[in-house]
Amino acid sequence: MIKLFLLLSFCASLFAEAFSGEVEKQSLNISAIVMFVLFVGATLVITYWAAKRTATTKDFYTAGGGITGFQNGLAIAGDYMSAASFLGISALVYANGYDGLIYSIGFLVGWPIILFMVAEKLRNLGKFTFADVASYRLSQKPIRILASFGAIATVTLYLIAQMVGSGKLIQLLFGLDYEIAVILVGVLMILYVAFGGMLATTWVQIIKAILLLSGASFMAFMVMKNMDFSFETLFATAVDVHPKGLSIMAPGGLISDPVSAISLAIALMFGTAGLPHILMRFFTVSNAKEARKSVFYATGFIGYFYMLTFIIGFGAIVLVSTNPEYLEAGKALIGGNNMAAIHLSHAIGGDLFLGFISAVAFATILAVVSGLTLAGASAISHDLYSNVFVEGKTDEKKEMRVSKIATVCLGLVAILLGITFEEQNIAFMVGLAFAIAASANFPILFLSIYWSKLTTRGAFVGGSMGLATAIILVLVGPIVWVQILGNAEAIFPYKYPALFSVTVAFIGIYLFSVTDKSQRAKNEEKAFEHQFIRSETGIGSEGASSH
């Protein structure tokens, strides 16, 4: 407890320093800092509580498997509703109107597919990570190496994007130096994950989800109240004041050509079903029934949240873009479009509510990076260390130690990369993370569940081909090749490679599986039958008997 107290006062002094430095620029600080310190304090108490309940690897990776469907649904929604989606989508609506809704829908529709195709099978077959499922009847080493590579790549890219975003956001909201903000986020996330494991991570996620949903609900409610609860009035007022006029009510430039449209759709759908930190959440519930409920609640919360961000974006057009208090001389928003939701919170609720929303945005970042770090650490300790390097010849204690070391290392790497990439264009990173998840993680996971003729060779070669294609096409595509490397023209003309890389992965896996005539391949096909029955019934699955 003493440690916690020390850390708290450390945080407080950090803020106090920042506070004295930048009062003029950040008039919000007091309420924001008080609420943020309250949040950090509460989550550290939870971490302390969770740490005492985290003794085994099962506790560490899956919170002992005792999370309910409703709680897990909230936590999944928490994982998915990042600060980037809250601020980013409301910013997109603020700038382009309808396009923001198109984007949200893409992020949402992956969820029903996950429920119908993979959620319960995943729960019935897996233990701690999605690699457990992918390697269920295949050779452990190659499949785990590939799956954990996919997992670590996805997690790292996502982490960098979150870290850089968080550094900039905190700089804006609290007036902290960029480096200090990144280090603070990194240290807190290491504490949550290393000591509290999945239990602390889940509860941090749940609390943050509730705070974010309540805050966003209040904002949307106040916007609608201002508009006499009429959408027509909201839209008509927005069209009147927006520089783009009536065109904000129609699809704009987000979807430019059919190939990009379909490619983005595939990346979002299959990518969601291949994100390691999301997939891992299905092992925290006790059975398939709870796994299903998780997705139902998660879809509801996420869908509701996207509707709120749409109203918030339009609310910002009406209430923020017309108020000189929030604008720079050139009519641009102070702090950029990503601040639309933040300014709106001030416009409707004054300093106090602005403080609340700022603290919630910070909490959101912390919760999301913790989930990511836990997923990355699990891939390292459970897949790479335990099942590849020592080939299962380990015990709980050692694996726990490795997972904690992995957490600390990942945290440090995230801090370092976050600082390194401060001035870099990182717009491609989340897109690349989704592309890798869709092209490497998802195909091997999906086919290992449904296709009896999948072989180790097919999964390894095809999965690697998908992974390589995704990375190469992003590198030679318009964002990296032209915008970052400064070449005149992209070798690969589309921003989103998923349509091509996912196709390559599936074809590769198919060809290298059906032409595999080895004895191992025959055994793997034979093993499918029992795997299939377990996936359908849950008989023999983790947690079905214990606890």
Added chain:
Amino acid sequence: MYADIYDKIKADPEFQALVRQRRQFSLILTAITLLVYFSFILILAYAPEIFGRPLFEGSVTSLGIPVGIGIIIMAFTLTGIYVKKANTDFDATLNRLKDDVGVKHD
């Protein structure tokens, strides 16, 4: 250690029927989701002006708004339908099968 149970369950015609039913149900719901979403995307790609039309004579609200919100509500409703059916009908059958082979369930 579950090999015998798996073989027993597999031989049960009721299990075969359950798997078939459940797969059909999942596939139908998946097909609806994909159909709706890809129609939405293809309209956006080929004829985006459709969604820009006013919802009714003289309204600022465009047709795209209820369509978009409708897709969000549909996604939630479909997951609800699936969970309802799976957690009641399918699970009841499955629990009966588990009783037959002597496996505990909740």
